[in-house]
Amino acid sequence: MTVALVTGATRGIGLETARGLVERGYRVYVGARDPRRGEQVAAELGARWVGLDVTDDASVAAALATVEAAEGRLDLLVNNAGILDTGEPDGPRALRTFDTNVVGVVRVTQAALPLLRRSPQATVVTVSSSAGSFWASTTPERVEFHLRAPLYSASKAAASMLTLQYAKAEPGVRFTAVEPGYTATEMTASMAGGRAPRDSAGVVVRAATDPEFAPTGTLNDEDGALAW
Template sequence: MTTIALVTGANKGIGLATVRQLVERGLTVLLGSRDLEGGERAAREVGARPVQLDITDDRSVRNAAEFIGSEFGRLDVLVNNAGLLVRKPALEVSAEDMRAEFETNVFGLVRVVHAMLPLLRLSAAARIVNVSSDSSLFSKTTDPGSMFAQSHDSFVYSATKAAVNMLTVKYANAFLADPALRHIKVNAVTPGYVATDLNNFAGVRTTDVGARVSVHWATVGSDAPTGGFFEEDGPMPW
């Protein structure tokens, strides 16, 4: 039986590379994107199925879940890849300035998980991958010599990704406590410093390399851990 996967924010960058690699592994992949036309072009390029999905919009997420349910009857893999970075000096950021990034990176993730959970429940071995960032780590942001300690303009982004890490742990604990949901494994991953439009293509890794960690945790077996935070080479020091 074919594994059904959904990747959010997948019409470009790491998301598109993730879709491509999952398709190459034989999965049926739904490529989620806010812009349906752009998503359709990207999906044709990699052999995926396009789905209009704006994770900040309740109706869009609900419609996507209904489509997946009617078309496939379940969801086996969810990769929460969609993310937003708005650069602004930390000391200039207001509470209002924070809303857009939290709406996408935190509330959007929860919105999608909540809507897809009934479909993940129906999978025999569901997997959720939450894409986080090195910039969420205390071990790096408290190192004065680290680029993350000096990146004052990613003030909000780093906070949202720290929230993603904690949500991952809380979801994992809740799933393990529910006999009907223990088959769902959820982990956070970091693709590393990848050249994407989020960093004006300053990153040193390619999107194909950055996508590998998401693909790995989207396809792990039943003996894999849950509730962790990983890079391609293994666990990250929180």
């Protein structure tokens, strides 16, 4: 049984990613802050809930200790938890955005690494964004060129760089970042359009399960590799 942990897995892309992995026979741990919602989703999916707040070191440590006690290893980590703050940038907003979207990735990944190293085919997928791609953001033909979300974009650029650096530091683990596609979720409710979370989660699941599609140290969307 392949063991997976998905952060921020009670709604949107995280929920549908967890669902897709369960459908492929993975034993999935649904990471969530809200016990009621987490247990509800886990029961619905046939998964397991683990309390996990990516902004809290103790919560992250406890979550990975739970997985270790039950499984002894971790085969797949999906760093999905993230926020989008569209307000005017200031210090508190920047700290909150980076604590969740960047430091949260470090917290969970560092806590998971000892368990990932015990897996014969360990993978870490970080849900990033082409909004954090310098190439996409400086190409007039791309939608990212016109996007104005400085804190979100900067945090996703950092998340992608973490993927690249982890890939170099941990050659025994496949690290890849994913642009899942513009999606209609609670996080993007203030913005028009977006496709169904199930469709975008399919990109994340493919990256998690197909090393040829998403090699280590790369940023990918549904069509393949994206320039940094």
